[in-house]
Amino acid sequence: MLLLYLTRLRTAIIILGTMSGYRGYRGLSRFMLRHQEHLAERLGLRRAQLPSYSTIRRLLMEIDFNAVATAFNQWAQSAGLVKAGNNCAVDGKSLKNTLTDTDTAQQNFVNVVSVFQLEQGLVVGQAVFENQHQSEIKAVYELLEHLQLSGVTVSLDALHTQKNPWN
Numbered sequence: 480m481l482l483l484y485l486t487r488l489r490t491a492i493i494i495l496g497t498m499s500g501y502r503g504y505r506g507l508s509r510f511m512l513r514h515q516e517h518l519a520e521r522l523g524l525r526r527a528q529l530p531s532y533s534t535i536r537r538l539l540m541e542i543d544f545n546a547v548a549t550a551f552n553q554w555a556q557s558a559g560l561v562k563a564g565n566n567c568a569v570d571g572k573s574l575k576n577t578l579t580d581t582d583t584a585q586q587n588f589v590n591v592v593s594v595f596q597l598e599q600g601l602v603v604g605q606a607v608f609e610n611q612h613q614s615e616i617k618a619v620y621e622l623l624e625h626l627q628l629s630g631v632t633v634s635l636d637a638l639h640t641q642k643n644p645w646n
Contacts, residue, residue, distance in 0.1 A: 492507075504532055511529050548605045556626060556627075561628055564630060565597070566634070567596050568594075568597060568634045569593070569633060569635050570595070572590065574588065585611060589609055590610055591607050592619050594633075
């Protein structure tokens, strides 16, 4: 139980660091070093319980992004962030340092598709996929189907204007 408690606290610290503009393992480590006294005091931890660089790395590598995206999408939908008349933009981006099989025709990399609600400036839905297993077109279709946007104007890349997207 203590391990689960510490994992949750460490995850909260990672979120705080990310929200404060610290990126990556080293950036999050700098965040904790700069704010270790305050974090330890506020969270009721000893300094030794603050996560190290390797702990941050291990925690982030173990995250199941699909589970996080599903939970986020459910939360965003239940929060009613998108209403009729809103405008949403959809775009996909490949994630840095995820490219594999660089020297072959079967290159693979991880992509994230996001639905951005323009009026509030919020991401209201996300999906992740590997380009070797799924196309952006299909990922966007499934994400929009899941979000069930009604009365919303959605703007997409020209990629999504194909007559037969499933061919």
